[in-house]
Amino acid sequence: MNEVAIQSDGVATPDFKKIKKKQQLIRFLKGILFLMPSIILFAVFLFYPLIRTIYLSFFLTDASGSTTVFVGLDNFINMFSSPVFRKSMQSTFLFVIFTVPGTVLIGLFLAILANEKLKGIGFFRTIYSSTMGISVAAGSVFWLFLFNPTMGWLNEILNFFGIEAIGWLTDPSWALLSVSITTIWMNLGFIFLILLGGLQSIDSYLYESAEIDGASYFYKLRRITIPMLSPTLFFVITVSLINAFQTFGQIDMLTSGGPQNETNLIVYSIYQEAFMNYQYGTASAQAVVLFVIILVLTFIQFKLGEKKVHYQ
Amino acid sequence: MKKLLFICITIISIFMITACGNGESKGEETASGETESKESGEKGSDEKQEVIFWHAMGGAGQEALESTVDDFNQSQDNIQVNAEYQGSYDEALTKYQSVAGTDSAPSMMQVFEIGTMTMINSNSIVPIQEFVDSDGYDMSGLEENIINYYKIDDQFYSMPFNSSTPVMYYNKDAFEAAGLDPDTPPETFEEVAEASKIIADKNPEMKGFALQAYGWLVEQLLANQGALLMNNDNGRTDTPTEIGFTEEEGKSIFKWAEKMIADDTFANYGTNGDDMVAGFIAEDVAMFLQSSASARDVIDNAPFEVGIGFLPHPEDKDREGVVIGGASLWMMDGKPEEEQNAAWEFMKYLQTPEVQAKWHVNTGYFAINPEAYEEQVVKDAYQEMPQLQVTVDQLQATKSSYATQGAIMDMIPEARRITETALETVYNGGDVNETYQTAVDQLNQAIEQANAARGK
Structure with missing residues (x-):
């Protein structure tokens, strides 16, 4: 009797496990099935190119991009010892420091202004977000005219006040700043719109209670608006940081990386290496470095940001 | 909810499929439409041999080049050259690199002089010398300095075209x-x-x-x-x-x-x-x-x-x-023989004194065929703009x-x-x-x- 019971027990337990395992497998496969579309798309357009880029970064290539010589880490070693690449890294970080805080702060300022309930505020909201509708190319051409050394408005205004003309895009000490101004102007519309959306979704009862308590405007701004806006701000900062690292269009249009490589940001440098010098190996190595930088920065941001962000 | 999602997905996939399909059929439509209109226009003529010509001439150069292509298309009934602007020299060459050896590659292409070595190394071109030899074409009529630049290892890999200094x-x-x-x-x-x-x-x-x-x-x-x-x-x-x-x-x-x-x-x-x-x-x-x-x-x-x-x-x-600057024309490998021959005809047409004379006065590029300087158009232009002649003098004063x-x-x-x-x-x-x-x-x-x- 006892033996039988044990036996039957022994038979029943594995059966249970089997069924459980089977169910788990089916659930897993179902999950995969639902994820399939995005897995395939990511694999084809992101993961494969990523692996391919890492692979290429260990090789020298001919002009059509097929690998010729395996060089190991030489591409990386040459890159980090090259003054041009170091300059490019320096410019990229400077550019990020110029543009990200600038865009977010100005965007926040405009969004807070436009969040007031005033007559005709719709007009200002449209104006402030209008740069979103302008493509990078069109915006760059517009600024190219402003910066033009012969007939640019900016220099004409300076001239009017008796200040000496500035070589906006040709003077190495100005070029990066000029490109940054252009970029801030271009990205402002998007940042403004997202932040305004964030502001609009803050519950008004918070302000009402604060008002009853007699809180001042700036107190409310500091204690209610900014904390409640923090998830949106976090999103905006992350996105514009990544965007800033990947800037290409305005560089290509305005300066082509010049003068003296002062505005040769990393993505432009990758483009030059790959599609003008046909050094796909070196270009891939630079792309890998860019990938690592953005990965690390985003990771740090999430670690630091999580503590400060207030999710409702 | 599920139903709605399903409908959405179906609509999107249908849209994508039809969008792709449209693109293809559109291409066919215009292609067949063109040949049809031509056939109806010129009764009895065989279908024209199409030549895709990639070039990198923007602005005034593009206008001059396109008018030359139009002239060529009108001058005969067998060949239709389609000139396609592909951006600056750098951009055009980059585009070419990505399609070299495939069906999307053009029949012939304009590449700047410093791309010469890249093209030779690419293994996707036919040296123009092969056509020169089989056709018995005489290249010695070209400007000496241009020959000096483009003759490499005693053969022409490409057909000189627009040259400047x-x-x-x-x-x-x-x-x-x-x-x-x-x-x-x-x-x-x-x-x-x-x-x-x-x-x-x-x-x-x-x-x-x-x-x-x-x-x-x-x-x-x-x-x-x-x-x-x-x-x-x-x-x-x-x-x-x-x-x-x-x-x-x-x-x-x-x-x-x-x-x-x-x-x-x-x-x-x-x-x-x-x-x-x-x-x-x-x-x-x-x-x-x-x-x-x-x-x-x-x-x-x-x-x-x-x-x-x-x-x-x-x-x-x-x-x-000075050294010759500018670009030359390259013949692509792996194209049908008729297409290559048609492209060769067009290349020869571009070398004629009349075409070169027009090209020279409209742009400031040299006439690569010195006979062009005897043309009336050039003489008239020199009367009006004697400066144009300086560029030619400088080239001819160059020591080899x-x-x-x-x-x-x-x-x-x-x-x-x-x-x-x-x-x-x-x-x-x-x-x-x-x-x-x-x-x-x-x-x-x-x-x-x-x-x-x-x-x-």
């Missing part, structure tokens, strides 16, 4: 106002610096001279003093292993710019050629160097009289002459040597960018010796890298 443009009115002779432009570096000083002294609003930070101009200024750009006879006898110019030759250009900057007679427009031309036309600068291909454009747009002079050279060196034959090497595009950075550094007050040494090191490293990448 750099010249010095100057403002004749400004010369007169400064008391200089407007008909004798300065010829040497020293004379240019001197003239700049006089002009800037007379008119503080105007700078004397502008040198665009453009690698091609440096190559030309080197050749003009007989210097080689690459060793091994500019890559003509063997693959270059390092730069070919001496320190004295290389530095002469940097020092020249430095002197004019010290005199405050130099206008810095960076790498932007358009800004420089705009500055010249707005009378901000009196002299600049630029391709002769802009001649027509500058003469037409300047509100004052434009003079054109030879490219300057250092006083202690004789003038050697390895220096003026021009360098062939696949990393020259990169070399140009290194030189441009160096020039800009000097323009912005960088030390000449240091900048020169950095540039030379980078150039040699780039050559090494290019040779290594070829597996040699």
Whole structure:
């Protein structure tokens, strides 16, 4: 009797496990099935190119991009010892420091202004977000005219006040700043719109209670608006940081990386290496470095940001 | 909810499928539509052989080229050439790299002179020499300097087409106002610096001279003093292993710019050629160097009289002459024979004196076929714009040597960018010796890298 019971027990337990395992497998496969579309798309357009880029970064290539010589880490070693690449890294970080805080702060300022309930505020909201509708190319051409050394408005205004003309895009000490101004102007519309959306979704009862308590405007701004806006701000900062690292269009249009490589940001440098010098190996190595930088920065941001962000 | 999702997905997928399908059928439609209209237009004629011609001529050049293509299409019934603009020389070559050897590749393509080595190494072209031989075509009628450039290892890989050389443009009115002779432009570096000083002294609003930070101009200024750009006879006898110019030759250009900057007679427009031309036309600068291909454009747009002079050279060196710049036409491998033959017909058409004469006066590029200079169109144009002739004189005064034959090497595009950075550094007050040494090191490293990448 006892033996039988044990036996039957022994038979029943594995059966249970089997069924459980089977169910788990089916659930897993179902999950995969639902994820399939995005897995395939990511694999084809992101993961494969990523692996391919890492692979290429260990090789020298001919002009059509097929690998010729395996060089190991030489591409990386040459890159980090090259003054041009170091300059490019320096410019990229400077550019990020110029543009990200600038865009977010100005965007926040405009969004807070436009969040007031005033007559005709719709007009200002449209104006402030209008740069979103302008493509990078069109915006760059517009600024190219402003910066033009012969007939640019900016220099004409300076001239009017008796200040000496500035070589906006040709003077190495100005070029990066000029490109940054252009970029801030271009990205402002998007940042403004997202932040305004964030502001609009803050519950008004918070302000009402604060008002009853007699809180001042700036107190409310500091204690209610900014904390409640923090998830949106976090999103905006992350996105514009990544965007800033990947800037290409305005560089290509305005300066082509010049003068003296002062505005040769990393993505432009990758483009030059790959599609003008046909050094796909070196270009891939630079792309890998860019990938690592953005990965690390985003990771740090999430670690630091999580503590400060207030999710409702 | 599920149903809604399902409907959405279905709609999207249908949309995508039809969108793709549309694209294809649209292409077919226009293609067949074209042939139909042609057939109905010219009764009885066989279907035309289509030739896809990729080119990189923007602006005035594009207009001139397209009108030439139209003329060709109308001149005969068998071939239809479709000219497709593919962006700048660099961009067009990059696009080509990604389609080389596939069905999407064009029948023929225009590639700039420094892409010559890249094209030969690409293994996706047919040397034009094969067509020259089988057709018994005579290439000796072409301009001698052009033959010198494009004949490599005793054969033509590509058909020369648009060729230009750099010249010095100057403002004749400004010369007169400064008391200089407007008909004798300065010829040497020293004379240019001197003239700049006089002009800037007379008119503080105007700078004397502008040198665009453009690698091609440096190559030309080197050749003009007989210097080689690459060793091994500019890559003509063997693959270059390092730069070919001496320190004295290389530095002469940097020092020249430095002197004019010290005199405050130099206008810095960076790498932007358009800004420089705009500055010249707005009378901000009196002299600049630029391709002769802009001649027509500058003469037409300047509100004052434009003079054109030879490219300057250092006083202690004789003038050697200039290297052919511009582009040539390449025949693609792996295309049906009829298509290649049709493209060859078009290439031959482009060499005829009439076509070259029109091309020359409309753009400022040379006639690669010297017989064109006898055409009435050219003679009339010279009456009106004698400056155009200077560009031709300069080319014909060029001494034939390895220096003026021009360098062939696949990393020259990169070399140009290194030189441009160096020039800009000097323009912005960088030390000449240091900048020169950095540039030379980078150039040699780039050559090494290019040779290594070829597996040699």
